[in-house]
Amino acid sequence: MDTPPLQLNELLAEVHRRKPVQVLIQIPEGLKTNVVEIEDAFTREKIPVITILDPSFGACDIADGKAQVLGCDLIVHFGHSKMLHTQTNVIYWPVEFPLEKNMIPGCVKALNEEKFFQKNKRIGIYVTIQFHRHVNEIKKELEAKGFNVFVGMGDLKDGQILGCDASARRDIEDKVDANVYFGDGYFHALAIAFASKKPTYQYNPFTHTLENLEKYKEKYLRQRFGLIAKAKDAQSFAIILCTKKGQLRKALAMRLKEELEQAGKKVHVVAMEHITPQALMGVHVDAYVNTACSRIATDDFESYTKPLLTPIEVEILLGKRTLENYVFDEIRHIGNKVM
Numbered sequence: 001m002d003t004p005p006l007q008l009n010e011l012l013a014e015v016h017r018r019k020p021v022q023v024l025i026q027i028p029e030g031l032k033t034n035v036v037e038i039e040d041a042f043t044r045e046k047i048p049v050i051t052i053l054d055p056s057f058g059a060c061d062i063a064d065g066k067a068q069v070l071g072c073d074l075i076v077h078f079g080h081s082k083m084l085h086t087q088t089n090v091i092y093w094p095v096e097f098p099l100e101k102n103m104i105p106g107c108v109k110a111l112n113e114e115k116f117f118q119k120n121k122r123i124g125i126y127v128t129i130q131f132h133r134h135v136n137e138i139k140k141e142l143e144a145k146g147f148n149v150f151v152g153m154g155d156l157k158d159g160q161i162l163g164c165d166a167s168a169r170r171d172i173e174d175k176v177d178a179n180v181y182f183g184d185g186y187f188h189a190l191a192i193a194f195a196s197k198k199p200t201y202q203y204n205p206f207t208h209t210l211e212n213l214e215k216y217k218e219k220y221l222r223q224r225f226g227l228i229a230k231a232k233d234a235q236s237f238a239i240i241l242c243t244k245k246g247q248l249r250k251a252l253a254m255r256l257k258e259e260l261e262q263a264g265k266k267v268h269v270v271a272m273e274h275i276t277p278q279a280l281m282g283v284h285v286d287a288y289v290n291t292a293c294s295r296i297a298t299d300d301f302e303s304y305t306k307p308l309l310t311p312i313e314v315e316i317l318l319g320k321r322t323l324e325n326y327v328f329d330e331i332r333h334i335g336n337k338v339m
């Protein structure tokens with residue numbers, strides 16, 4: 001998969017309009033090979049620029065404070081869309097994939113070949129920001145082929161989901177037979193698969209394959225239930241707070257502390273910006289609770305030597321939620337509130 005076009009000329013025109021003194025570039029890992037190209041483009045335009053190389057996984061981690069420390073009055077945040085209010089002026093530059101000519105026909109073909117969709121034609125479609133610009137076209141093309149397509153509106157843009165936010169399902173959940181996530185990678189797709197009661201499929205527009213996510217859900221649940229079972233014997237816990245603005249859920253951490261203490265556990269609250277197994281080394285507890293991005297539990301849990309639970313899994317551990325009601329840990333961003 002090639003890097004999507006960065007549209008640097010359009011970006012520079014927008015930067016000029018804002019007349020910044022100095023720009024701070026914030027860029028996701030997948031675009032780091034473009035740092036030199038981007039800095040060169042700014043330099044040619046005589047715009048002073050600094051690129052921050054700390055990992056940037058989402059707009060939850062906007063480098064607002066760092067821009068102020070570095071004396072930058074404009075942030076250009078690549079790869080994500082706006083989530084939080086900031087002190088510093090920000091241009092969110094999503095970096096979108098073009099809709100190549102086989103992407104939608106491939107999706108129609110794959111849906112028509114799937115037995116489920118031969119009878120069930122009402123689908124909710126979901127995308128990440130990289131495909132958001134094409135939502136209406138995807139809807140129109142699928143409808144022209146006989147599908148009844150719904151695009152939900154949640155806390156983000158229409159049809160847009162994140163690994164921590166599948167709120168776009170809320171107003172269409174009852175109207176659809178199934179969800180179709182248009183994109184690659186399983187993290188976002190699983191967010192909608194767990195949040196919705198309807199079957200969820202993922203259409204990968206690069207490989208033109210359609211997958212029912214049920215088997216991934218089952219595999220994920222087996223892993224998570226194994227960790228919850230392991231954590232049942234834990235007597236001490238470290239609840240992890242993330243200091244990134246869009247992941248900081250202090251009230252939740254304090255509630256979980258109280259609930260675990262009421263169950264007779266010893267609980268410590270620790271805070272860090274980048275959550276890694278190394279940062280937790282030497283903290284002598286039996287298990288961790290992660291109140292930050294659910295990706296840490298989803299993708300990285302095997303790197304941790306102790307069980308690392310989500311807040312939802314703590315509810316299961318404490319008997320406040322049943323295994324059947326397992327859901328992904330969603331983070332809501334309303335204005336400057338993170339819940």
Ligand code: SF4
Pocket residue numbers: 057058059060061162163164165246247292293294295331
């Ligand atoms: S919390 Fe995780 S899933 Fe949500 S925006 Fe941040 S990086 Fe993405």
